[in-house]
Amino acid sequence: MSRGSGGGYDRHITIFSPEGRLFQVEYAFKAVKAAGVTSIGDKLLDPTSVTHLFPITKFLGLLATGTTADARTLVQQARNEAAEFRFKYGYEMPVDVLAKWIADKSQVYTQHAYMRPLGVVSMVLGLDDEFGPRLFKCDPAGHFFGHKATSAGLKEQEAINFLEKKMKNDPSFSYEETVQTAISALQSVLQEDFKATEIEVGVVREGNPVFRVLSTEEIDEHLTAISERD
Amino acid sequence: MASIGTGYDLSVTTFSPDGRVFQIEYAAKAVDNSGTVIGIKCKDGIVMGVEKLITSKMMLPGSNRRIHSVHRHSGMAVAGLAADGRQIVARAKAEAANYESTYGEPIPIKELTERVASYVHLCTLYWWLRPFGCGVILGGYDRDGPQLYMIEPSGISYRYFGAAIGKGKQAAKTEIEKLKLSEMTCREGVLEIAKIIYRVHDEAKDKAFELEMSWVCDESKRRHEKVPEELLVGAKAAAVAALEEMDAD
Numbered sequence: 392m393s394r395g396s397g398g399g400y401d402r403h404i405t406i407f408s409p410e411g412r413l414f415q416v417e418y419a420f421k422a423v424k425a426a427g428v429t430s431i432g433d434k435l436l437d438p439t440s441v442t443h444l445f446p447i448t449k450f451l452g453l454l455a456t457g458t459t460a461d462a463r464t465l466v467q468q469a470r471n472e473a474a475e476f477r478f479k480y481g482y483e484m485p486v487d488v489l490a491k492w493i494a495d496k497s498q499v500y501t502q503h504a505y506m507r508p509l510g511v512v513s514m515v516l517g518l519d520d521e522f523g524p525r526l527f528k529c530d531p532a533g534h535f536f537g538h539k540a541t542s543a544g545l546k547e548q549e550a551i552n553f554l555e556k557k558m559k560n561d562p563s564f565s566y567e568e569t570v571q572t573a574i575s576a577l578q579s580v581l582q583e584d585f586k587a588t589e590i591e592v593g594v595v596r597e598g599n600p601v602f603r604v605l606s607t608e609e610i611d612e613h614l615t616a617i618s619e620r621d
Numbered sequence: 622m623a624s625i626g627t628g629y630d631l632s633v634t635t636f637s638p639d640g641r642v643f644q645i646e647y648a649a650k651a652v653d654n655s656g657t658v659i660g661i662k663c664k665d666g667i668v669m670g671v672e673k674l675i676t677s678k679m680m681l682p683g684s685n686r687r688i689h690s691v692h693r694h695s696g697m698a699v700a701g702l703a704a705d706g707r708q709i710v711a712r713a714k715a716e717a718a719n720y721e722s723t724y725g726e727p728i729p730i731k732e733l734t735e736r737v738a739s740y741v742h743l744c745t746l747y748w749w750l751r752p753f754g755c756g757v758i759l760g761g762y763d764r765d766g767p768q769l770y771m772i773e774p775s776g777i778s779y780r781y782f783g784a785a786i787g788k789g790k791q792a793a794k795t796e797i798e799k800l801k802l803s804e805m806t807c808r809e810g811v812l813e814i815a816k817i818i819y820r821v822h823d824e825a826k827d828k829a830f831e832l833e834m835s836w837v838c839d840e841s842k843r844r845h846e847k848v849p850e851e852l853l854v855g856a857k858a859a860a861v862a863a864l865e866e867m868d869a870d
Binding site: 422424437458461 | 631632633635636637638639641738743745747749770776779781783784798
């Protein structure tokens, strides 16, 4: 793989390589994949303190994949921003506005040399007043797109392939089917059965637009339903 | 596994080609070179202990404190660069005071940890700052009971039942895993921690060390304090005895 001949500087701060690439941004993407699975194997660690799902407001949730420390910083800022929005404009910050804000902030890091991009891919979810349930994914480059289904992390490509097959004909899933599709996607790419305590699931649904993390019992029910279905 | 950064390790704002920030990893190495620091969560509180390596015989015992009280109900044990540690402690004290003056109640330990971790993380984002070369074990007792957190130089923090950082952390963690922490009181915890620190202390590499311990528990009325003198003396004696017994085997 040929590296740019820009004298190596393009790899230290975010400037263009001779081919027009931003190496530091590309490396930030690698950091998301490199973060891998958190060290749950440590018996002394309290597992309830390990989470990648963060409520931003009562109605907005954020799933952070990548470097945990960077994710926490992002979450703090996002919470602040969402609270200020609510105060300034008198209504809850919509999902796409939050996603755009996160993306704009990430873009600044790719342009200013004094800060590095955050090694986090964030998926923002919520229930929009006009458009219903919405899911956005923001990455270190400052891109953000709305998705019907998506994935991030080490096995993201396999998960996305799985989801594409399921969502090909634009099906309209019920709530249970949606949750079970997500959990099945995880099962298929990790290729091993996991217990309800080993995954976390966050949902927003019509009729109950509050962002909620499912309890272990609820996850168990879904796991049982999936195995019965197969 | 020591991989050389070669050019990607000069600044904290540089990612390596495999997505690592080497400066943060090097900062963690500074922690690994320090004397062992242990914290455990017992059923009625937290106990923390530090293996203070003595560099000079001229030093007064009791000086060079490694455990600091942050607030009435919480304390921090620092491993790594001591000067960096003082900055973190100062910041934690300021955060705790600020919270209390704004909200009128002592800062919840979880909130304190998040603020301190945020601050540590901040210093991994700008090129004009370097990461803190120290890891912190934070223990406290609030409305939700006793809690133990560890903050790494990367700004990551998790809650633990037992944690160890510094030179002997691997050996210490193995020992801590053997303990039944949920059934132990802090009194017993003090003895256990003393034993562990004496055991993981490397006589060959480092000569003398001083044991510093603190606790925050029901017995100390939920205040973070140094472990009482007689208990500390008893713990040290028990630890030395246990070590001799082990050597005799």
